[in-house]
Amino acid sequence: xxxxxxxxxxxxxxxxxxxxxxxxxxxxxxxxxxxxxxxxxxxxxxxxxxxxxxxxxxxxxxxxxxxxxxxxxxxxxxxxxxxxxxxxxxxxxxxxxxxxxxxxxxxxxxxxxxxxxxxxxxxxxxxxxxxxxxxxxxxxxxxxxxxxxxxxxxxxxxxxxxxxxxxxxxxxxxxxxxxxxxxxxxxxxxxxxxxxxxxxxxxxxxxxxxxxxxxxxxxxxxxxxxxxxxxxxxxxxxxxxxxxxxxxxxxxxxxxxxxx
Amino acid sequence: xxxxxxxxxxxxxxxxxxxxxxxxxxxxxxxxxxxxxxxxxxxxxxxxxxxxxxxxxxxxxxxxxxxxxxxxxxxxxxxxxxxxxxxxxxxxxxxxxxxxxxxxxxxxxxxxxxxxxxxxxxxxxxxxxxxxxxxxxxxxxxxxxxxxxxxxxxxxxxxxxxxxxxxxxxxxxxxxxxxxxxxxxxxxxxxxxxxxxxxxxxxxxxxxxxxxxxxxxxxxxxxxxxxxxxxxxxxxxxxxxxxxxxxxxxxxxxxxxxxxxxxxxxxxxxxxxxxxxxxxxxxxxxxxxxxxxxxxxxxxxxxxxxxxxxxxxxxxxxxxxxxxxxxxxxxxxxxxxxxxxxxxxxxxxxxxxxxxxxxxxxxx
Numbered sequence: 001x002x003x004x005x006x007x008x009x010x011x012x013x014x015x016x017x018x019x020x021x022x023x024x025x026x027x028x029x030x031x032x033x034x035x036x037x038x039x040x041x042x043x044x045x046x047x048x049x050x051x052x053x054x055x056x057x058x059x060x061x062x063x064x065x066x067x068x069x070x071x072x073x074x075x076x077x078x079x080x081x082x083x084x085x086x087x088x089x090x091x092x093x094x095x096x097x098x099x100x101x102x103x104x105x106x107x108x109x110x111x112x113x114x115x116x117x118x119x120x121x122x123x124x125x126x127x128x129x130x131x132x133x134x135x136x137x138x139x140x141x142x143x144x145x146x147x148x149x150x151x152x153x154x155x156x157x158x159x160x161x162x163x164x165x166x167x168x169x170x171x172x173x174x175x176x177x178x179x180x181x182x183x184x185x186x187x188x189x190x191x192x193x194x195x196x197x198x199x200x201x202x203x204x205x206x207x208x209x210x211x212x213x214x215x216x217x218x219x220x221x222x223x224x225x226x227x228x229x230x231x232x233x234x235x236x237x238x239x240x241x242x243x244x245x246x247x248x249x250x251x252x253x254x255x256x257x258x259x260x
Numbered sequence: 261x262x263x264x265x266x267x268x269x270x271x272x273x274x275x276x277x278x279x280x281x282x283x284x285x286x287x288x289x290x291x292x293x294x295x296x297x298x299x300x301x302x303x304x305x306x307x308x309x310x311x312x313x314x315x316x317x318x319x320x321x322x323x324x325x326x327x328x329x330x331x332x333x334x335x336x337x338x339x340x341x342x343x344x345x346x347x348x349x350x351x352x353x354x355x356x357x358x359x360x361x362x363x364x365x366x367x368x369x370x371x372x373x374x375x376x377x378x379x380x381x382x383x384x385x386x387x388x389x390x391x392x393x394x395x396x397x398x399x400x401x402x403x404x405x406x407x408x409x410x411x412x413x414x415x416x417x418x419x420x421x422x423x424x425x426x427x428x429x430x431x432x433x434x435x436x437x438x439x440x441x442x443x444x445x446x447x448x449x450x451x452x453x454x455x456x457x458x459x460x461x462x463x464x465x466x467x468x469x470x471x472x473x474x475x476x477x478x479x480x481x482x483x484x485x486x487x488x489x490x491x492x493x494x495x496x497x498x499x500x501x502x503x504x505x506x507x508x509x510x511x512x513x514x515x516x517x518x519x520x521x522x523x524x525x526x527x528x529x530x531x532x533x534x535x536x537x538x539x540x541x542x543x544x545x546x547x548x549x550x551x552x553x554x555x556x557x558x559x560x561x562x563x564x565x566x567x568x569x570x571x572x573x574x575x576x577x578x579x580x581x582x583x584x585x586x587x588x589x590x591x592x593x594x595x596x597x598x599x600x601x602x603x604x605x606x607x608x609x610x611x612x613x614x615x616x617x618x619x620x621x622x623x624x
Contacts, residue, residue, distance in 0.1 A: 051516050075519025082514060088369045089509050089564035094277060099507055103519030107500055111278065120274045132277055155518070 001027035001062055001158050003048070003191050008057035010040075010047055010215075017043045018054070019215045025193060025208065027158065030185050032202035033195045034226075035212030036236055041195040042083065044212070045161045048193070049078050061159060061191075075103035079152030081145070083163040090135045096147050097123055100154025122153040125187075126180060142173035146180070153184065160185070162194035166201055174198070178205045199253040203227060211235060227251065233259060285568045288561070292575035299582045300351060304343040306586050308593040311335045320344075341481070349479040349487060349543065350585045350599075351578035354550055356491045356540040358577025360533045361551030362558075362570055363498060366509035367529055368436050374552035375537040378439065378530075379424050379446030380417045384541045386450040387416030389457045389468045406482050409471070410542040417538035420446055425530060434526045436512075474545035474600025476585050483543045490539045495574055498532050501525055502566040509566070549603040550577050553611045560618050580607065 003025045010018040018040045025031045033041045046052040048059050050066050059066040061077055069077075079100070100122075101115045123129040126146040136144060145165055152160060162181065166174040182205055185192040196202050202209065209226040211219040213235045219226045232240045232253070239256040301320070305311040311319075319339040357375055364373035375381055391412035424446050428438035458468055504525055507515035512522050541547070554577040555569065562572045581599070584606065588599040 046513075049517050051513055071516060071521050072519040075517060078517065080514075080517035082511070082517075085511060085514060087510055088371065089366065089559075091506070091510070091564060094274070095506070095565060099510075099518055102504070102507060105503070113275070116274050116278060123274075129273075132274065151518075 001189065001191055003159055003193075004060040005044075005048065006058050006060070008044075008047055008054045008059065010043055010052060010054045017215050018047065021057070021212075021215075021217055023210055023217065023220055025191050027189045027191050028186055029207050030182060030192045030194070030205060031208040031210060032206035033193060033210045033212065034197075034199065034202055035218075038214070039212040039235075040215040041212055042163055045080075045163055045193065045195060048159075049080055049161060050074055072103045075155055077157055078159045078161060079155040079157035081148045081152050081160070081162040081165055083167070085148065087136060090137055093123075093128060093131045093134050093136065093139070093147050094119075096136060097128075097150045097154050100151040103155060118156065119150075119154055122150045125153065125184065126150040140173075141168045142170075142177060145169065145173075145177055149177075149180065149184070153188070157190065159191045160193070162192070164195050164197065166196060166198060174201060181205070199227075199232075203251050203253060223251065227253065285562070289568070289571055289575065292572060292579070296351060296575050296579050296582070299579050300344075300347040303347045303350075303582050303586045304339045307338070307343060307589050309335075309338060311339055315339070345481045345484045346476045346479050346585060347582050349484050350476050350581040352484070352487050352491045353476075353540040353544050353547065354554075354577035354579070354581025355495065355574035356536040356577075357547065357551040358554035358558075358573040358580075359495055359498060359570055360536045360540075361553075362555035362566070362573040363505065363529055363533050364551075365555055366505050366564075366566055367526060368440055369509060369511070370436075370440065371556065372552070373440070375533065375540075376447060376546070376548070376551065378443040378534065378537070379420045379450065380534050380537045381541050381546045382447045382450035382454065383416040383420030384413040384538060385472055385546055386454045386457070388413040388471050388542075388545065389454050389461075390416075392467045392471060393457050393461050393464050395464070406478070406480060407486070410483065410486075413542035414538050416450075417534065417542060420450065421531065421534035421538070425527075433523055434530065439530070470598060471545045473598030474541075474547035474603075475588065475596070475598040476544055477589075477596055479543060487539050487543055491536060494532050494536045494539070498529065498536075499570060501529055502570050505529070505566045505570075506564075509564070545598075545600060547581070547600045547603055549607045550581060553607055554580060557611055557614060560614055 005021055005023050008018055008021045009016065021044060033044060035041050043052060047054050048066065050069070053067060066074065097119050098111060098115070101111065101119065104115070105111070120129070123132070126149050128143060128146050128150055131139065131143060131147070136147065139147065165181065166177055169177060178201060181192065181194065184190060203223065208222065209220060210217060211226050211231065218235050219231050227242055229240050229242060232238065237259045239259060241254040241256055243252050243254060244250070245252060301316060302313070305313055305316045315335050316339050319336045322336060323340050360375040361373065364375065364378065365371055388409050391409045424439065424442050425434070428434055428442040430438055454472070458465060461468055504515070504520045507518050507520050508522060508525060515522050555573045558569055558572040558576045562568050581603070584602045585599050587602050587606070588597045591597055
């Protein structure tokens, strides 16, 4: 399973948001999409899910062109965890996760035993099984994120897109959630793409990186390709120190001061 | 065997939760249906002449068996020809308005949405006022008969539907904000036009004002025969979309990424809601409150899942209007009040009480 993004250009009216974005991601791999506010991270995710239609270029998943698939077909391939899902009407956790089965149900279909087995499996995997009958307003931020992940997993997707999944969480829940994301990426062999502003989360959990700057890919590849002080300074306009901690065996990005 | 047993145990809990919930829903809908049926039958006995339940049943039985039972049925006319069509129409109209409101509240993700805000109701009111005002000039169209006013109301509602649909699209898509704003603007436009008609009307003013208050007293079987299949068909079709509507209620992008063709769904549901509303208000005049509040009352009892909320709203709206119509003909008997006044007069305090008691728990 492979996802290919080729020369994607997207614009809102006259403003170009994405320019010639090209990259590939493979299954079992967690790719972090980084970049300052307005650099096009969320737009890129929405283009991959065909919610926004690129002006030119193509997105292929295993050779299939995303824009030619029906919504229902696409929903069986791509699961999405949106950034802030606010709800006017409250649903229970079970309702929310069952919604992930929608692309398999058809118009007249009803939830089957097989659907329930899948729903139970993903609820256990994301550790929300004990919350089955709660309504979503009775959940903590971390629990709600896990519900959204469970819903996406219930779609039985090959690709998982997460838009800043850790942004509203405390450090404990951030780490817990990232460990979960890493685990499901490996276990279910997902192509996982997530956007984040937290460089240290990215460094610790990401395997590949994509650094966007005003709609263009500024740098991409492994840690060494992306995390260099001069690159970060050019893109984020912040001086940084990149430090290796031998006891923890990984790198830390320490922001120093903004460049004026 | 052991493996099989484990399998059952494995999904035991979730299966239990789903099964229990399905069962509870079936029971709720069954009870509501039963209550609606008995409401219709009982209500035909109540009016300025009381008819005993035995006589009502005998009259209904008599009609069902095509007059086979020739017992003394002096009340047959009152029960079968006057009150039964009113009760059936009340149920249909109440149900149609409540389902419309329920769909709009989810589709527009706005708890204030009701059939009124899409402009269809006030267009119907304008059409009806026009028909009443110019009855002398164009009322002689022979084949319309008792359908004269409803037909005008219906035509204008459908015109308003196309109008609102056309102008609320942004880049070929129905915009939720657009639908609300254009709908409200259309509503106000037709209200103003109706006011002009009221202002220039003289002899017909009372008829127009009374029609605008909404009532079921003009209803006969001729109306029911048209409204019945129309409303039932639309309600049945909307039920096919109820599960997908839950996803749209969360958000359009979420619904898209879960495989719902959101634009198609919105288009179909918008047309269905307009048709339902048009069928309802064309025959009875605009009856307020039901479309806004009945769905919220049902939310308190059955939750926000549209697969159960939509049928529950239909039944709730139906029961509510049947009994409000009884109140309308009883309160100042032998005269009648327009039922549109009573729905708000009784419904609003009831809803305020319920919502307060439940601490507004249902909405997030």
